[in-house]
Amino acid sequence: MEMLFLLDKTVIAFVAFAITLLIATYSTYAERKVAAFMQDRVGPDRAGPFGILQPLADAGKFFFKEEIIPNTSDKFLFIIGPGISMLTALMTSVVIPWGGTLQIAGRDISLQVADLNIGVLYVFAVVSLGVYGIMIGGWASNNKYSLLGAVRASSQMISYELSMGLALIALIMMTGTLSLKEIVDQQHGMNWNVFYQPFGFLLFIICAFAECNRTPFDLPECEAELVGGYHTEYSSMKLGFYMFAEYINMFISSAFMASLYFGGYNFPFMDSLGLSQNAITIIGVFVFFLKIFFFIFVFMWIRWTIPRFRYDQLMKLGWQWMIPLALLNVFVTGLVILLTGN
Template sequence: MEISFIIEKLVLVLIIFALTMFFALYSTLAERKIAGFIQDRYGPNRAGIFGILQPICDGAKLFSKEEFIPNTPNKLLFIIGPGIAMTVSLLGSAVIPWAEKFVIAGVEYVPQVGEINIALLYVVAVMSTSIYGIVIGAWASNNKFSLLGGIRAGAQMVSYEVAMGLSLIALVMMTGTLSLREITEQQAGFGWNIFFQPLTFMIFLVCSFAECNRTPFDLAECESELVNGHHTEFSSMKMGFYMFSEYVSMFFSSALISVLFFGGYNYPGMEWVADNWGVNIANIFALLSILAKTSFFIFFYMWVRWTIPRFRYDQLMNLGWKILFPLALVNILLVGLGVLLFK
């Protein structure tokens, strides 16, 4: 393997990591601002202009807070639980295609850390392992409220991953590929998958809320019942890792929804821009396009959080097993019939 290739990938990993953390960091500010707007009050507005330095202050506060480890026989698991949650949430962005290619000094650079032909399978595998960080941390806390939150999170993720996986099967049946880049390329112009599979999109979107532990599916950290759920006993940056892993997962899920159903980096007139203004300009717009779509869905996650009340746990399970699961099976049947009739 060439040294230049390794350096290129390392630089790309650092750029994607910085981009992900920037979005996660300022999603905390955006959430508080959106909550303030919806509730007719000011959000953070003291630290910097319009409160723009508030996330920096929050990060400094988390770093400076006391590290507390409860009296538990599983101290090692207590320490690595938040690390697993944060690490797994960062892994998904590796297969997201951010643009076609940039040409610099005659050399082509593809803004995607890993282009693998089973990227969608990789995504499902990564998303399914995110539960371990929550369950391990909850178990190691030696706290009954944390344990209940971890059990809830495990049951919730297993339940909704079934419907999510079935919805992705329907999408693969139509696209014929597991590669996220090929799925994106098939949606050039306005041939977005949302127009052909709206039911698949709705199932996947609802399941993504459950996967990210976002309201109305945040039963793992239900403060009215479980104090603070699975991260009750965590402080300082361990608590910060759990918090940031949620926002990183939200960023990744938003980017994945954009790629699967809304054309990813594609935008109308992309070929014209490439022909007249050059490939690099076209791909700068492509990068801005996917980031704009991702930002919209991050806003949508936040909008739903401050609009819809939390479900009861029995309602959560009923929705997953009695509605979404049968609906996903029916959707596969409908997509299969559509593929046979129109392809």
């Protein structure tokens, strides 16, 4: 039984890993198609029908490009930087509940790799480690623009982590648990947390944009001021790793938002359809991925709509608006819980 359990978890971990990579790959294609749509262009359409093979062509190009490591760089750290970015980006997917439970041969198989009782904190811990890849890469390049990009990235991520945590505290106060699985199960049917915490969700999504270094908060790689930011000196697949890590982060934070605020794999009328549990679970997985794709689309939509902030505006927003508002949200949530008695 123990062996079977380990086998299940290994299979789920590998599938989650493969899906994460696949979705990150196709996010690059989606990003270019969405950009093209927003700007009234066609977008990539040469490789395969509708350009569907474009990500593969891009990856091939990344692999065969000449690799340049600057002479003055710290070689070991220069090489390990993108690796750390990729590693931390991929580590978060273990606690995300991809679906309910499947019944195969009389056994219940939960579609989640690990149901930690500190799931939300685990995600936070791994996200806070993500900044090391950028900082190490930026410093090891021995280039002033890279260093400035790295410093911007780290101060931005630390600043927005605070308000992200405070936005989540209000949610945790409501759910009373840190386990992602339990949080999702509490939102059964249409009982989604976003209806109780709309303001918290707004704060959370803003912080998620800042944590992923996406526009309007992509100051770390602001090409108008810093050439390319922390990855100025990078070429070939190392640059690919940094860009890929960004797309993985985007996917994971979309999954995180969908499971925390939008009910995860729950969908309306799931009890009144009269389907078996396996069917409900499989539909739930599809629904979960639809929600994730919607959030990925929002990420892209905003990137091609809103120009980026100035750096002092970004810091001002983070410290003088986001944190007080998040604290206010915590206070109001606490007051409501106290008055209504649950």
